[in-house]
Amino acid sequence: MKKFIFSVSILVAVVFGLGIKTGIRAQDNKIKLLFLGDNGHHKPNERFRQIQPVLAAKGIDLVYTDKVESLTPKILNSYQGLVIFANLTTLSPEQEKAMLDYVEQGNALIPLHCASYCFLNSPKYIDLVGAQFSKHGTGTFRVDNILPTHPIMKGYKSFESWDETYVHTKHNPKDRIVLEERKDASGSEPWTWVRTQGKGKVFYTAWGHDARTWSNPGFQNLLERGIRWATNGDLSKVPAFSDQTLMTELPKNLKPFDYVEADVPFYPANKQWGKMGENIRKMQKPLEPKESQKHYIMPEGFELKLFASEPDLEGKPIAMNWDERGRLWVALTIDYPNELQPQGQGRDKIVICEDTNGDNVADKFTTFADKLSIPTSLIFANGGVIVHQAPDTLFLKDTNGDDIADERKVLFTGWSTGDTHAGPSNLNYGLDNWIYGMVGYAGFAGTVGDEKQSFRTGFYRMKSDGSKIEFLRNTNNNSWGVGLSEEGILFGSTANGNPSVHLPIPNRYYEKVRGWSSSVLEGIAGSAPIHPITKQIRQVDHHDKFTAAAGHALYTARNYPSDYWNKTAFVTEPTGHLVATFPITPEGASFTSRNAFNLVASDDEWSSPIVAEVGPDANVWVIDWYNYIVQHNPTPAGFKTGKGNAYETNLRDKKHGRIYRLVHKDGKNNLPLNLSIADTSKLVETLRNDNFFWRRHA
Template identity: 50%
Template sequence: MIKSLLFIITTISFIVSSEAKRLEVLFLGDNGSHKPSERFPQIMQGLGPRGVNFTYTSDPNCLHDGTLEQFDALMIFANIGKITEEQEKGILDYVYNGGAFLPIHCASYCFLNSMKYVKLVGAQFKSHGAGIFTTDIKKPDHPIMKGFKGFETWDETYVHRLGTNDRNILQTREGEPWTWTREPGKGRVFYTAYGHDQRTWGNPGFHDLVHRGLLWAIGEEKSKEFLSSEIPNLVRRDGDLVPNYERRPEPIKVHIPLNVKDSLKHTQVANGIDVSLYASEELGLYSVIEIDWDEKGRAWVIETRDYPNELKPAEQGQDRIRILEDTNGDGKADKAILFADKLSIPTGMCFARDGLIVQMAPHFLFLKDTDGDDKADVREILFSGWSTGDTHAGPSNLKYGFDNWIWGVMGYAGFNGKVGEKQHRFGQGVYRFKPDGSELEYLGRTSNNTWGLGFSENNDVFISTANNQSSVYMPIPKTQYDRFEGLDQSGSLPGIDSNKKFFPITPNFRQVDVFGGFTAAAGHHLYTARSFPKDWWNKTALVNAPTGNLVYRAQIKPEGSHFVAENGWNLVASADEWFSPIYSEVGPDGAIWMSDWYSFLIQHNPTPNKGRGGFDAKRGRGNAFESPLRDYTRTRIYRFTAKGIKPSQTFDLSQKNPDDLLSALQSDNMLWRMHAQRLIVESNDTKTFTPKLKAIIKNSKPDEIGIAGGAIHALWALHGLGSIDHETVELGLSHKSPGARRAAAAVAPKTNKSTELLLTMVNDPNHQVRKDALLAISEMPPSEEAGKTLHSIRKDDFILSDKWLPTAFQMASSRHGAGYLKAALATSVPANATGTPKAVEIPKENLIENPGFEAIDGTLPKLWKLRTYSGKANHKIVSPGRGGKGYAIMIDSESGADSSVYIDVKVKKRTTYQLNAWIKTEGLKPLRGGRGAQLNLHALPDQPRTAAIKGDKDWTKVSVTFKTDDRGTVGINCLYGGWGFATGKAYWDDIELIQIDAGQGPDISEDTESIVAANLYRHASTVQISSVLNHIVTKPTKLGNRIKSMIRAPKVTVKETKEDEISLSKTHQVLKLKAVEGLKFDINNLEAKAGEPIAIIVSNPDLLQHNFVIGNPGTLDKIGSSADSIITNPKAIEMNYVPEINEIIGSSKLLDPGAVEIIKLGPLKKGKYPYVCTFPGHWRIMQGYLTIK
């Protein structure tokens, strides 16, 4: 849900100078059926290139909290039912005192309790039909209408009531007033009835009308100032080969690059935020791939000309690292010092050991200046093994971690090398290594190519991947899972991005797939200072989207021990198509620094061909296609600062003065805290620092958002110095800041005393503290007392209702398994017990609130929400409902849709329920595999569903019985279409959900006992194991018999033989298929015999990810439309982009480059079975048929 000014009016705009005036419009929407948050990007793209900036909010409190004064105009597109007296006064004061007001379409049916608002708009909506039409212009000489040609669109045909006499009617539709103006007080109102859905909001004629209305509404003076601001036109040239992956009627032509001043005139930055240029090509900069800051606060930059295709041998590269300085204090770099050159495609750097660690595949280098001249005179290889097969899929984003290791991420190119005495091989994901290069750990796999890493101030780890998963969270590292049998990371790390779209302000953005979403996301740094508004602090993650010419704000929100990344719109977006942000991070002053790669062509691969891109190109050595449009002559570094907020205090820590380091350790900017921590650890001066660090922990207090940065970094500094003791841990565990308590748990010595201290935290009110305490307990020496304590909280709903606490609990319990199992056995039923347990009384009340849709919020039933998977549908409250009374919900579609109205209901885990409802249909016709009208439970396995109703049927009762899993919530859908489309009308009423058995409730005891038993030999001593087995033998119980069967002695390693083609051919017809460059399968017509099993060996030698999906004959379009819809599903990657439809008979996982999978099919009947890749944007090209003869 988009809530109150997600960026607290820190939205898309700023003024570069008096010559670049941009208009600021506040857009008030809601969460109703008109989907304002989906229309908002359309108006951004329509008017953004014309110099109009929009801010989105769904909070009507913006009308009276001082927000309106920051804007030139207010636009409302919403059906908010009621307005408070304060809000009413706010909007009236704003308009009557000279503000511009643009109510659009359904805004005429907003704030129904206010006749003053109705009068302000000029009328109120009464009724509507729908159709394709044009309107009649009644005042062609009015400034808005002069030169306006009108346009044709499909829209609702509004009829109004309560019209005021002072309206100046500009347009009518069949005599009905359609577009008008009013001039109340000193303000101006522009209203149009246009705007029901995307068909109108995406129409250039509508953009023109709104633009004209806006310029009139702001008044002549502002309009004249705006029109004279001289936003330069983009001058396009002919002759360039621009890939047309989007299949536009004509490829976009390259526009001539702009200088910094003119580029910024096309650029929108968060309102309340200023932007300034720090450095550009004027200083000789080219293609800055990363920025970092040393302990003096100086900016270091990696500049590359070799990226992506000119990888050169050692000491022959064209790339370099330079130090930028502002020597005269004007905020702009005027000096550049060459630190190291002759590099080739360095992709990241990190300060450590008085030098710089640099990622430069195939090596990680250590560079150091030993004589103080700011030039590297030491160049060593730390370790090697990073693949150079694809330069945009290599290592990146080196960061010094809280744990005093160096962290980074890796793309699909992968790593295969020896570090220390250990051989490692892994693909895309996150890793860490010791600063001296002696040890490396792989911590988690990501779902696709990866180029983003960021830490929160509480040491939460976030990642961004390039394609359709812009925010990823690492709750528990792979190294923890590897210690326990029966527990694993289950594929890739979880995506947390609730929003899959990005929001360009120009329609001319270019992508290769995941159209309209993230296809080249880079970076995930959080805002970790205090020089921006409060809602940025430790919440805003900066995701660069160069293919959309923008930097996106992911708003990180905790959900128990998990997180969700909500839509925060943009920090910056540009209509300059060369504008390509690739790196954004908080600098030493608390500003956000951003590198604009500034190149018209930013896409790496795939290589265009005539069928995919429009022309045949050549692939370069770095696996990027070769093109003269890759520009290496320009780059810009910008600083974004918040108006009216002081910058961070800066330091010079190069002298390593203890007082300076301790002061910086308590900075409000995490950059300085991390530098100070590192330098304290590297000093190895335990005598000086240990007592002072303990004092910081004792005396520090949480700030406004609960962060005690000084205490957190002091704990990790002590850990790095080897000076952590139990007294300090106890001090940290009692701290008021959850982050400090988490740090104390993480650094606790591996002792029995630490276990005692940590067990006091298993009831902490903070989910993350509990998680980290349990994970720390899982690393302590095995203790029977700890196991007993853990057993006592096994049914704690605080743990069991959380996403990650059950796993952490099972790890801790497995580590202390002997005590846990003995406690379980002591309370278990004897093996010879008889009798019937006491029956549990089951309540029979309906668990659904507002089941008959009687409570209405705007145009929707209260608590119910809309979801349209594909097509276009209308959703309405109608009266009467079943039995000729009350209300019902209706969904209808003329063109066909797959849609629903749904509600989320809390349920008990592993419990049986019955869902009942009444459905009526009128002319309901299923299309393209659709089923009709029914109810289903989308999130549960097998998606339980009722019978489907179609045709013309009076009220019919439908029911389904189902059992919940470990989820505490189910989504109940009133489903229209369902796995396909439908047309006609469907009605639902009297939805009922009742519990019909006692269920197992919130309990994972059985699973935990199995996991603990399986890990007993791994973690318990011989004596402890013997005591558990002795207990089972001497005191027989049913549980004991089960546990005994699960206790597994250490496995004897046996060499496994993989299923190969020879063995497969004995039982199956074996077919081979490859994904190849250009979004193709190497064979588009496979053949096999009817009546015999089939095995298809699918391999992916391509550079992109692909899957393989095969369906029944005649289902290609159904599979394809489902593939198009899946892109917005938050779990799409977990589903491997395979739609959940019955038409699919076989599928693979999402195959990384180089991966192979065997898909087995049973005997098939004769026919042509379509197969496709359903990765977003691929299926229309990447398809074929399996012909069964």
Template identity: 45%
Template sequence: MGFLRSNLRINQLAIGLCWIVSTSISHAQESEKRPLEVLFFGDDAYHHPLDRYQDFKEVSGQRGIHLTYEKRMEALNPANLSQYDAVLIYANHQEISPEQLAALTHYVDDGGGFVPVHCGSACFKKTDGYIALVGGQIENHGEGVFTARITDPDHPTMQGYKPFETWDETYHHHRLEKDLTILQRNGDEPWTWVRTQGKGRVFYTAYGHDERCWHQDGFQELLTRGLRWAAGEGISPPDLPELKYEVPLLPERYQTSQPVPKIQQPLAPEESLKLAQVPPGFEVSLFASEPDVVNPIAIHWDHRGRLWVVETLDYPNHQQPEDTGNDRLKIYEDTDGDGKADRFTVFADGLSLATSVVEANGGVIVSDGPRMLFLQDTDGDDHADVRKVLFEGFKKHDTHAGQSNLRYGFDGWIYATIGYAGFEGEVGGKPMKFDTGAFRFLPDDSKLEFLGKTSNNTWGLGFTEQFDVMGSTANRQPSWQIVGDNGPADRADRGTRFFPITQDVQQSDGWEPPIELLGNGKIRAKSRHYTAAAGHAIYTARRFPESWWNRTAFVCEPTGHLVSVGEMRHENAEFFTYFEGNNLYASADAWSAPVAAEVGPDGAVWIADWYNIIVQHNRPGAPFEQTKVDRGKGAAYVTPLREKPLGRIYRVYPKGSKNTAVPSDLIDGLSSPNLFWRQKSQQQIVEQRRTDLQEKLLQLAESDEGFAGDHALWALHGLGAKIPTALVHHTRPERRRIALTIWDSDEMPDFDPAKESDALVRREWLLLAGRMPLSSELSAQLQTLHDQHADLFQGVILQRCLAFASRDRESQVIAEKPKTHPVSAEQLKRGETIYGQTCIACHQADGTGVDSAFPPLDGSKRLTGNPEVPIRIVLHGLTGVVKIDGKPDVNSLMPPVMGLSDADIADVLSYVRHSWSNDARAVQVKEVEAIRSAHESRQQPWNSADFK
């Protein structure tokens, strides 16, 4: 995804767009200190450019080089290229159009840097102009271990440079240009060279076939020098803060089996932002920082555009009794218009384990520990004087598995997410019990509904402009969608990797091995898959370029110090979110830990940075690995290195762009280019019962107005007004879809889905049909669709919705078979408690695990067979490939479960061997004692091959 792929639908950019012209990079200006903006151009071929991009990106952040990934040929156009100081090509594309070649050539002629690397000399093999631009072409190659020697030590790129030895392909070139300056040779073969063309510079090296070369410090230094030289003398390295490291002093009880490496010391806010990367043409500014903000976990704005921040000092291990906590809800205001908060008002304190806030019914609703709390200010002093518990029942035995992400829906419900800790309580007189997924409730606490199951802890939620409900889970599922058919959330992500700009990443899940101790005393986590994903806001304003509008998701990964971007596409009513290398925000500061990213009333994206070196719940291995793991009351591992009183709020927006205009009145707000103001206007109309506006709303709903008409129809629905049935045939598909969603008649509308051109509208009709009584007429219509129009219902989602409408779906409740191996209720209860404290985060409450990350326990023959096997695994851990029938293999490290007694292990294994569909005998304490004794000297985890 280029400047988004995530971010630039290149073919939609016009060269003359003012925002691009204003940010175009001049190569003739005086030297300025700033990061280099580099386009890394790859493909999907066998050199795995995205992997190599990640290798270099992780060291580029502290070198003042900002990389953006792209693989689409459309990216080679003047408007896009003008944003970059240099273009690095590492790909094997074969075809380039004359217009694309002209754009690249003119870019170099005008002063842009061009850096083809390795296979970059094999691109566009039949294009003479490209070969001449590179300066030569690969003819053939062998392979070997060698060191290229320097032949021009006086060239700026070679001064003081130390060659390195590596395995690589041994390129032989032909069609060499006569103006080459050879910098290095491998034997007699030109290996690294430079040339000039027009005002531009070209740097080429044949190094770089795979990670064996890209991981070399010498190669990374060579690329850095080549890029800086190619970009020209007009840009010099920025003054970046020096990162200082220290070995943390841990209490004596914190024993480790590995040397304790160094950790980075924190930076002042202004210094930290120097290590941040945002997309080219964008800027990041500081809105607030400590001591004014501490541990910001959620952000929201009221109808006046004021920022509300949930600050949680009790998270994760210090839950306090009701109304006596240390968490607080604050209002941040910028009263002088300088872009920084200068007024901080505590609206409510005494909260504990608060995680989210949303405006509703003249006040706010806050998720506060086990309860959902309504707060209101009735005298206008910005301090809550009304506190009302709406409902309670959220479990807090594991605080990172609770509720979060309160959002006001277009339909007037409050939407939210929940992890495996779950909910068990009564709402509106109805008992409810659920976990791990999305739910919604009415603001007056009269009704609560569970919407769909997700695969693991769920911390992300967002709406498109058409009210598609999407979200993310913590582990390896950064995008999903809820359809509305009472089924599970449907996976939407395409790619589960994130791309930091530092190697200082400490994750707790999915490592093999978990960490790598570097020569400088620091650590590098090897996993680069989401394990703490949070948020799924969608860009629904118009301050960013058009390529972002309603098609870009923001997912935080605090362990990677970034907010990633996913490009959303939909096909056959299914959404797919592509994560391909780029971020909205990424920091090389190891303390930066973004936990929330939301689109604000100004059209910027606001980021809440937890700013702590420890953000994850579970232990990450060295330097925090302990032979005995102490967990607090919230089930987070205890360490003196967590919970520092820090926090920052940032804003990201295009340079030179203006804030979204504040609407003049409620009707004006319905047509705002920013969904924030449209929703707030709609909400105010409904909550204030503005029936005096019904006539105007109806006019808008029946008109061809876009945003205004859509939200007018939603507002009419919220007011309980009668909706014209003709709107199901409106010219705009968005209006037809809303009309079907809010249809409140007992009879199906006169609507033929076979004649509907929009797949999302067809999906909505099917969902409506599924909610209706199955009459003979409806049954016949569904049968006709199935028999004669199957082509209109392709894809998993439409097939699922068709089955839902036809009542042809499997029951979600399966009668449990009687168990043949009795286990005492007391042991099961003890085992369940231990499972919730140590195992549930990875293997889930229902024992299903997480695809590609953590194997399922339900139905595991390895678990339910000879108890010696699971005992050995719990004691010493497991590595290697785990085969799972019908699912992807899992290849990750399960660390030993430290701190459990023999009785604890017997209890938890008895519980999982007897839960779900499992039915195996209890494990005896003496069995654990014997196996622990037999393998007392073992230091390494078992391998899957040991248990074949």
């Protein structure tokens, strides 16, 4: 902020002739640009403050003004280029001449996005830019690099972002070279181009409506390239860019899928919500675990390893965690979604899965607790296990060392059972010694400690002894994702087009100020698309996007390449058969994120990842729910609604489920610790462990 104020102060001094010397020194290798904005809806001042430190770190200094009166020879000649991001409508003849002369004498013009709808009274300006904005829609998209040999585009791959889909008119093809095109059903639209006029150069791109694009590393890389080209700078200083990670390929010799007759509801993409198409009359048969494993792809350098599966698991894995010895504990369900049983009569259980011979495959399975019904999350505390099993939160403990729970008690009750896919989930231990979680629209209504609580759809935290619960903030949808960074920053995900959320300020701070109330948390990734590797996708709504997003674990270990460390989150999408990777970028007091690539993705229609968490070995572990039927509701025509508010069908699988580890070829083979026998000095030492998992356990 100080740098911004200082730069503006210099500009004001220049405008009013206070005698400050502004000439560019020959020995100064920095590129100095004037950034012309306005006070309009594109918020140029905010975008300037967003991009200024990014470019300053690369030797490009920006100075901001919103005064069109700055377009004089004296001021312009103090800079090597003029950036325009504004909707200023009128240009005086003197200002027009000053700008044209400035460019034609050998300086740079960098009009961005809305600058193509600037100075509408000046045909010469429109010709200088190369075209004029005509209309737009919106969407998340990627454009095509059509001239990869151009100096700007060498080593550059396009990026994906939400933006306005500009269409231009009044094209001036003279001395214009188009570098990128946006393609849609109506054809190809010039998107990024360069021009020369006199001795000067023009770089234009239609990217740039708001912070989502300006924070994108691809946009920042492209902008730096355009600036350096237009100012005759050194393009070799700009690194290559690609946001598309190289992925492994499916094996060539895969067996063909087999199919059986079926009756499966189908909802084609439609403007009318819930409108059905013809039911699907055949379905793929399930694959054996090792065969299904072959149908996953992942980033090059990684390998997917099967740790446990049916028949050993004896149920559908719905949640998992690891104890202080690094052993995997899995909640298995048969009762989900419509067969919630009376207390003590359930068919579900929690099983400890151990690798006893060091081959990284589970070979010992111990039932810690049975007769449960739809347990949705578990975490370790106070020598036992806290389990969400609506309507209760339970505490289970083994008191004699046989790995079987012989103490069971209810910590509190109040979780609604009206919809079994909208209850509590994703328990995470926070740095403040509270346990964090997420609840969907089913919500909570009960008394914890001496305090009555009623809330739904959002983040909460609770004391490990069940003495207190606090609702933190509302999300905007049914929600199943929680993730904590190594600093304790709280993230999450929701269903229905909102896969990435940041919680900056919890409700309690608003409640301390009379008249204040918090808003519902919006997403930080927009309505990000999914990138499945098969067209065999069945979704009720938000087609080709995240409609059943779950989890938001950050990579908080050091076994993967450094690009992952504490700055990428993993969000599952079972309808797309994938786990997506969301790089997280600081943005003011919050963050932005984007779906950059798949961590794993399958073309097996049964594959349904629902959990992706960093395990004790510093690898990401994935639960594959492995079910052809993912849809919970709405109830399709011709079907009945079950007790758990899911439509009833005998095609819901009750026996398949797999747990994988994603291992990097250059990663360490981390042996699990055993903190159950650790003394104080060992626990303190573990606080230095490079895996956040172990630091939290210690």
